[in-house]
Amino acid sequence: xxxxxxxxxxxxxxxxxxDLSGFARQISELxxxxxxxxxxxxxxxxxxxxxxxxxxxVGALNAFFDNTATxxxxxxxxxxxxxxxxxxxxxxxxxPAQGDPVYxxxxxxxxxxxxxxxxxxxxxxxxxxxxxxxxxxxxxQPWGVLLHxxxxxxxxxxxxxVDDFGAATTVGGYLCxxxxxxxxxxxxxxxxxxxNSNGSFADLSGATSGSQDAxxxxxxxxxxxxxxxxxxxxxxWQIVLGTATTVTFALSFHRxxx
Amino acid sequence: xxxxxxxxHERWNRFVVADSxxxxxxxxxxxxxxxxxxxxxxxxxALQDAIKNMVSGMPGAPIKISGPLDNAAAxxxxxxxxxxxxxxxxxxxxxxxxxxxxxxxxxxxxxRHYWETGEPVFGLQRATASNSGYTCTKYTVNGxxxxxxxxxxxxxxxxxxxxxxxxxx
Numbered sequence: 001x002x003x004x005x006x007x008x009x010x011x012x013x014x015x016x017x018x019d020l021s022g023f024a025r026q027i028s029e030l031x032x033x034x035x036x037x038x039x040x041x042x043x044x045x046x047x048x049x050x051x052x053x054x055x056x057x058v059g060a061l062n063a064f065f066d067n068t069a070t071x072x073x074x075x076x077x078x079x080x081x082x083x084x085x086x087x088x089x090x091x092x093x094x095x096p097a098q099g100d101p102v103y104x105x106x107x108x109x110x111x112x113x114x115x116x117x118x119x120x121x122x123x124x125x126x127x128x129x130x131x132x133x134x135x136x137x138x139x140x141q142p143w144g145v146l147l148h149x150x151x152x153x154x155x156x157x158x159x160x161x162v163d164d165f166g167a168a169t170t171v172g173g174y175l176c177x178x179x180x181x182x183x184x185x186x187x188x189x190x191x192x193x194x195x196n197s198n199g200s201f202a203d204l205s206g207a208t209s210g211s212q213d214a215x216x217x218x219x220x221x222x223x224x225x226x227x228x229x230x231x232x233x234x235x236x237w238q239i240v241l242g243t244a245t246t247v248t249f250a251l252s253f254h255r256x257x258x
Numbered sequence: 259x260x261x262x263x264x265x266x267h268e269r270w271n272r273f274v275v276a277d278s279x280x281x282x283x284x285x286x287x288x289x290x291x292x293x294x295x296x297x298x299x300x301x302x303x304a305l306q307d308a309i310k311n312m313v314s315g316m317p318g319a320p321i322k323i324s325g326p327l328d329n330a331a332a333x334x335x336x337x338x339x340x341x342x343x344x345x346x347x348x349x350x351x352x353x354x355x356x357x358x359x360x361x362x363x364x365x366x367x368x369x370r371h372y373w374e375t376g377e378p379v380f381g382l383q384r385a386t387a388s389n390s391g392y393t394c395t396k397y398t399v400n401g402x403x404x405x406x407x408x409x410x411x412x413x414x415x416x417x418x419x420x421x422x423x424x425x426x427x
Binding site: 004005006007008011026027029030031032033036038041042044045046047048049050051090092101103141143258 | 341352410413
């Protein structure tokens with residue numbers, strides 16, 4: 001994982017198990033805003049706030065229109081008014097890698113409209129706030145860390161993990177999985193540990209996709225932990241192969257820090 | 259080198275905010291919005307007055323910043339007179355946005371060189387007893403740039419000074 005600054009060209013956009021980065025031209029703002037109107041009592045020295053409810057969102061995806069069956073932009077997002085599991089990755093001066101920042105949320109897709117732009121037919125896909133049935137409605141922090149960059153795996157993970165916060169926490173978090181393909185059933189999950197060694201990792205309770213079969217249709221989802229769940233310092237991806245012998249996926253964890 | 263006086267360039271500005279563990283961190287900024295107190299006013303003009311007149315009311319002190327998205331590890335803030343040592347903007351802000359907690363925040367105005375004690379500082383030191391400090395109310399990433407907004411928590415006003423504020427207590 002590189003650290004420091006980067007270029008927008010290294011961003012990636014996944015939705016509902018589809019990698020739409022090959023169509024995406026621009027991803028607008030990844031927002032995290034809190035209602036907070038300044039006010040003051042007569043004896044206060046200054047107008048001040050208490051932070052209210054959060055509003056999350058990814059603005060709009062602007063992408064090249066593509067009608068390729070099954071995997072094209074129209075196939076993936078052609079039906080607006082639906083809930084989408086969105087994962088936006090920010091590669092740090094390279095393709096997204098383990099440890100890089102990730103923004104993930106379940107959002108309402110508001111539109112799918114095409115227009116002409118600089119000679120191209122492009123689609124504008126705005127997203128609204130969190131879906132009413134999003135599992136992570138108890139969490140206001142959409143930023144997390146990439147635990148597994150999009151790649152195929154055929155065996156369990158025995159490597160060390162990621163130190164995303166420098167300490168264990170006790171206020172839960174949520175995972176986001178994007179399973180692009182598999183040749184049978186598989187479970188994608190997260191393990192945590194106090195020390196960053198293979199033998200120290202154990203399943204993070206509740207942090208699992210459950211059995212998924214992406215052999216015909218990609219799968220994606222968000223799984224939220226209890227709001228008081230303990231998450232130890234180090235995190236890593238893990239898989240359990242059911243009938244599948246290979247799975248291509250991306251996985252992130254969004255640790256709550258308050 | 260001693261503190262200097264006179265005019266300066268924005269390149270010598272520094273932005274320091276306490277992180278989620280209440281440790282001071284300096285993050286990279288490209289722009290720092292208006293800094294200082296801004297008072298609302300009440301028009302108290304009477305018909306018999308020759309000119310309109312008003313009284314000042316309650317001040318506000320929001321601060322808006324923008325800069326490059328950066329996930330560098332957190333590091334110790336540089337001391338007076340030294341070149342800045344930067345922590346990642348994303349590393350710090352993603353953990354405090356919306357936490358509803360007061361944090362020490364300060365803008366240091368270096369006068370034609372790296373900021374030194376004795377040169378202007380605008381900010382507010384965290385005070386747990388009065389629940390006062392700055393809180394981050396908005397954190398937005400657009401490509402490789404971020405914007406963030408801070409508002410005052412509690413009833414204590416930020417102020418101008420000439421010394422680095424501590425993380426508070």
